[in-house]
Amino acid sequence: MICALLWIVSSLFLSTGMATPGITIRIWDIQVSPADLPQLDPGQAPNDIAVVPTLDLNSPADFLGHENTFYLLADADLAISEPGVYEFQLNSDDGSELWIAGTRVIDNGGLHAAKKVEGRIALDVGQHPIQIKFFQGTVDAVLQLFWKPPLQTDFVIVPETALKTNLPTSLPTSPGPKSIVREKSPRLPGHGSKLEGLHSGMDALHSALPELDGHVTGMAMSKDDSLLLLTDQGSLWRVTPPERSNVKASMKRIAEGLDDPGGLVVADDGIWIIQREELTRLRDLNADGVIDEYAAISTGWPVTGHDSGTARGLMPVGDDFLVMLTKTSEQASEHRGTLVRISRDGSWDLVGDGLLEPTGFSSGSGHGPAIIDQAASTGVLPMIPNVRDLSGQGVRLPAGASPRSAMWLESGPWKDQLLVVDGGGHGIRRVAFDQHDNGFQGAVFRVSQGLGDSIDHIMGGPEDQIWLVSHDDRGPRLSRLEMHRHLFQMESIEAYANGLLVRFSDSVEPLIASEPSAWFIMMESLNGANGRNAMDRVVVDRATVLADGRSVFIESDDLNDGSLLHLQLVGPWSSQAGRRLHSNEAWYTMNEVPLRNMVPASTPRMDGHNRLTPMQEAEGWTLLFDGESMDHWRGFGKDHFPEEWTIRDGQLIRTQPSGDIITREQFDDFELSLDWKVEPGGNSGVFFNVASDIGNAVYHTGPEMQLLDNQGHPDGGSPLTSAGSNYALHPPLWDVAAPADSWNRSRLVVRGDAVEHWLNGVLIVEYRLGTPEWRRRVEDSKFRSMPQYGSRQSGHIALQDHGEKVSFRNIRIRRLEMGDSE
Structure with missing residues (x-):
């Protein structure tokens, strides 16, 4: 603001x-x-x-x-x-x-x-x-x-x-230090922020390319299994990667002097290169490994004045080639912003338009070729037979990213999807197209970081290998990636007139996936999506887990043509096997709301909340709230349960001022799990080791795990007092809190003096009671005047009445022996 x-x-x-x-x-x-x-x-x-x-x-x-x-x-x-x-x-x-x-x-x-x-x-x-x-x-x-x-x-x-x-230098100034808004805990990587490091299911072999000049605009596998790299500085390099990581690759320049080349194809009759103004065939006539013949095969598009642009992408189609001509201004000729088909005899024809700054093709899928366009209204789009105007099709990359290269995946769970890279530090992202009656749109998902600050080019290799060239402060490097394990994640999204169908890699936990509040969707206009225009919340009316267990249909009447949807899965999402999401975000480009409708047939519902599974019972869990009675609780300083805390729809809700509530039983080593949500601007907390006979408030003795609307409450402005923190003493490592009115799941684990705070499946705070570091933090806080604060090894568990509405469910606990593990 x-x-x-x-x-x-x-x-x-x-x-x-x-x-x-x-x-x-x-x-x-x-x-x-x-x-x-x-x-x-x-x-x-x-x-x-x-x-x-x-x-x-x-x-x-x-x-x-x-x-x-x-x-x-x-x-x-x-x-x-x-x-x-x-x-x-x-x-x-x-x-x-x-x-x-x-x-x-x-x-x-x-x-x-x-x-x-x-x-x-x-x-x-x-x-x-x-x-x-x-x-x-x-x-x-x-x-x-x-x-x-x-x-x-x-x-x-x-x-x-x-x-x-026009900004006058006579504006007021003042000496002295200035204050800034306090920093917040970062979002968990992949959950509202970039991923960190390489995808945990990938192996990588990296090779330095110290001699590489410029950025790679084309990449191909040669007939001797070496790699050919084409750069925007006019060089063609033959690269032999080493067999172990972090070793310099063997490089040889085999052609040079090319004019801003933008793509290459290896064929039986030579190496074909597209330059700014011509299609060129390169041949090594004397077999010395260096190009001898540079044959101009086709030209004819203007390259002077306002028509100065580039030619990008080169792809064989039968005996011909497809190439794209970039458009740098509205005064460019008809040849710019077009898709051109070039024959080996040199003739050419315009076969598509509506492009602005294309960077290449990706081929090899049942969908046919895909076009990558940096500056047009879409980022990537499949070529559509018999459709000349390609505008208004395809998928927009979020955050103003400019795609440089892409590759189709031909096998595995992401078959017929694209991996896309760009020069803006966004790593690898995945595009799943959604075909409807009038064309293509679809969704973008995060895949991996850890591959340099900027990625030039990506392509597929033999045995499902992935090759890419990237740059960082150490210089350019070549990477070979292999996927050996897939993670729990969203796989695809399809749009319907009445909602979205989201498919996952694994069966989802149905009680969470069927909560409308677990789907946080914002929508903005495609006309200003990268300019940060106003965003509207999409109301989810209903979420239904389908019979396959891994597909969820979310119903909404709020979907609009020409919009970009940002989906976030909030709260305690996991697979039925307990695996956490690799990333909770996706972006869906809604060029057009399809006419098709979905009538979801749901899977039979399992038992609801506030129940224990046979496995949980075997692990020693007991319920502190069964959705109907409050036998395990009483008011702090009271012998009864306050009526201002009510039970409604299986939830324990603080509705009116009444004070905190505590367990009737006391606990020492334990693991507590509970679901909670607060209203906008809401605040509450879970306290432990509380004494009922010392002080006149639960916080006089018991440390607090904070429950908060981070966005709407002032305490969310500081990590020390944000959701999941050990209030005022230890900030969370990550901000993984769900928005107001959405469910969260917290775990509090206490073993002797060792304490862990978990929020939505993520360990975010660890500390030890009674240590010199603990005592120093207490002395520097508002608790220094409370001599018994955090000094006990056992006590009651308390839920806080902070003055706002808060709801709880699925409150369960198990006692731990010191040797128990997770």
Whole structure:
């Protein structure tokens, strides 16, 4: 919200008054080094303000005397005289973002050394407000903004002539440190944030490519089983990967001097290359391993003036080839933004249009070829027979990602799905197409990270191998991946007029999957999806687990044409075998709501909540709440159960002020499991080792596992007081809390002085009672005035009345012996 207000204020100033060449920078001395771009607390004037000619800042003097721990905003209008697709590059140490007219074009966030990240956006003639957000931790601040307008080949600093600022340097400033909004615990990887590391079901062999020049635009397996890599710098390399990881690959340049080549095909009559303006056949005539003949087979599309673009992708179709011509401006000729079929005799014909900046093909599926388009309204789309205009088809990648390459999977559970890579640090993602009467749309799922900051190209190899080329701070590298184990995850999504059918890799736990509140779906317009336009909550009316046990139909009347749906599975999701989801997110591109309807036939329902399975009984679990009676509970400081806590629909609900409730029995070593949900802005807690005869509140003796609406309650602003925390003492490692009005499952495990907090299947807090570290934390907290706080080895369990509505179910406990394991 604060950043949004700063953008609005900046835009208001920039839209009025006399324009001055250059860009205005404002700097706040925050005196802390955050992990990522912070938000300023409201109402704070900057420490310093100035107008600089360009954003090329490298020294303390450039940053107005600031060296460490500061936050910077740079604002200007960007003057565009030629329409087209503009590329930008943001180099920063530490994190930064570039926003143009409210759209985030580059995300270069996080703590890191100087790093360049690229982005692109189509701009019309006129003035466009830009804002750069930047923070500096410690050591070597750098902030530079480069661009590459249409027709230019190299990045240069955005010049002063293209920057105008109306933001007055007479704005108020103030000395002294400035405060930022407190950091929150990060989301669990794959559950609201990027995955971390390589997919646990994959093995990888990595090889350095130190001689590689530029980015890979084409990749193929040669007839001697070596790899051919084509780069945008005009080189063709033959690469022999080593047999062990982290060893340099053997490389030989076999062709050079090609003009921005964009794809290759290995055929019996030579190696075919698509260059910017021609289809070329390469041959090694004397068998010395180096190309001798560069034969121009086909040309004819314009490459000068406004038609300067690239040719990308090359795919054999019978005896012909398909290639795509990129479009850099609206003034391009009819040959741009098109799909071209080229014959071996050199003739060519336009067979499709509606593309903008395609990067390649992927072939090998029953769906036929797929097209990868970086800048058009869709990211990837299958080619559709007899359909010339390809706009309005395919699948949009989320978060403004620009796909560079993709490969079809031809076997396994993901058969006929695509693996897609991009240059924005999003790793590998998976696209499952959904075909309906009028074309294709579908869903995107996370697969893996751990493969470099940027991935150029991906392709399939023999024996289901996956080959890719990536880049990180160590340079380019070649990776060979093999999948040996699949995880519990969503596999596909199909749209219907009355809802969505979601298929999983394993049978789901039906009591959770059939909860409408376990499906959190937001919808935004495709016209502004990457510009962060307004999002609406999709109301799920009903969720039905189908007879196969691994398909769920979620019914809703809120689906709209031309929308992007973001699905999150919230709460204690697991397979029936107890496996946790690899990722709880998916993005579905709804180009069109299909006409087809689904009438789901559900599987027979198992027994409901507040019951124990035979296995749980054998493991020693007992119920503290059976959905009907409160025999195990009483009010704190009372000998009866307060009537303001009510039982409704098998749930124990705090409805009116009444005070906390505690178990009648006391426990020492135990494992407690319970489901809970709070209303928007709600707060509650689970306390343990509570004494009923010391103090006048449960928190005078018992530590608390916090239950909270992280988004709606102020305590969610600090990890120390967020959901799952050991309140005010130990923050959770991850934020895995479900939204308000959705069910969560917490586990509290106490063995002697060792305590674990689990939330929705994830261990998020561990600590030991009574240790010097424990005592130090207590002494630094509000509990220092409570001498018995956390000092007991046994006691009651308490549920808190914090003043808001909270609901519980499935409350069960088992006593532990010290030798018990998970």
